[in-house]
Amino acid sequence: MSDKTDITLTINGQSHAIRVESRRTLADAIREDCGQTGTHIGCEHGVCGACTVLVNGEPVRSCLMFAQQADGKQIRTVEGLADGDEMHPMQRAFMENHGLQCGFCTPGFLMLAVGVLEREPDISDHDLIDVLSSNLCRCTGYQNIIKAVRAAAVEMRQS
Amino acid sequence: MKPAPFTRHVPRTVDEVVSALAEFAPLDGRILAGGQSLVPIMAFRMARPAHLIDINEVEGLDRLAVDGDYLSIGARVRHGAFHKPVIDGPLGKLLAFVVSHIAHYPIRMRGTFCGSLAHADPASEWCLVAATLDAQLVVKSVRGDRIVDVTDFLEGIMSTSLAEDEFLAEARLPLLPDDTKFGFYEFSRRAGDFAMSAALVTYRLVDGVITDACVGIGGAEDRARRIPEAENVLNGQAPSPELFVAAGEAAATAIEPLEDAQTTAEYRRDLVRAVTRRALERSTQ
């Protein structure tokens, strides 16, 4: 029952050959087996969105996917956003607009917002609010997150 | 919490899915589709299946296409596929409007239409759509295929007429005539939460008078269903605010409301009265 299987997780372009049980969630595999602890785990049942990563370009809850299901897929996490020392426009916008306080929810919000804006660059401000309702933040009151994402959206559309 | 151990099977064809189900369902095996309901339940250890038959690699199940007079939705078609209208005409618009009420964007990237029907949460938006539009379900097993009317499929809270070795391979929604009007309204406490009550209405206008009214209610009873008492109020009448109030009243009276700690029967009826009227109001906008 606890048979392990060899899989390869490609995280931010880097391959990680790991051996996991079928019950291992993608979130746990990213953190525990691949050592990429930027992805956070809050509720482990799909409610908080802290674990959001991109799988083949789609934002998903990594606590609701099994690691084996992501074998061979392209995974992107918060560690892959910056280009060397150059922050991603979304990261810079969060900093400039005070879109975080404790920062626990931030990786999830960043991946959610980047994923949706890459897929739908012309999404309306109204629909962006609906998207951002996916994730929970206990600190900011959301207003500065919304401000940050709208600012980054303008910049991402121009580039 | 972490899910309990299980063995994962990864069939590539529908034939392999049904033979895996025949073999492993008796050993506490079941289908893993989007995992957006099953994995949380496993994390809570409310389910500890010994085998999961993961359909995410099965060829062809992502088929979403018009076949004659219905839209076929394969078992791997995700909620997110409906974000933009999938076909011209009222059905595509209806599905695009309703889908935005289901959970949240990342959950809609994984969760499936058929998985929602198989899971049969009374508040599921797709169960309401299927019930209101008289969907047909294509059910497969090693014993053969059958086509089931939605009224015979949804049996109660998280309960369907699927046998343990049966696979819901496809849902079929009848196309709506071009002049169909529709309205949907859902009440929930926060965006993305399950509906505490929801109404979907469709009808046509002939010489200013309503015909073919379908009034579906979800989240209020143990399963989504059409409410003939409300449809009878509408058919043959011209739309008006008073008529919509009367239809809401008929729906509120007809239901057998679910009760829980937060929701009395009386409150649930009140919600049904309101969502029915508001869905009808939206149909004229």
Ligand SMILES: Cc1cc2nc3c(=O)[nH]c(=O)nc-3n(C[C@H](O)[C@H](O)[C@H](O)COP(=O)(O)OP(=O)(O)OC[C@H]3O[C@@H](n4cnc5c(N)ncnc54)[C@H](O)[C@@H]3O)c2cc1C
């Ligand atoms: C935070 C959160 C909020 C949510 N909010 C909503 C909401 O507002 N409205 C809503 O409707 N849903 C909501 N959901 C649930 C979501 O829509 C699920 O995607 C859906 O209920 C089940 O689809 P799935 O493909 O994920 O199925 P899974 O989770 O994979 O499976 C669910 C069940 O159905 C069975 N099953 C799945 N597919 C088949 C098949 N083809 N044949 C036979 N059996 C099958 C499985 O064995 C399992 O028992 C929410 C989920 C989360 C985590």
Ligand code: FES
């Ligand atoms: S940890 Fe995945 S949604 Fe909360």
Ligand code: FES
């Ligand atoms: S910044 Fe603390 S939870 Fe969002």
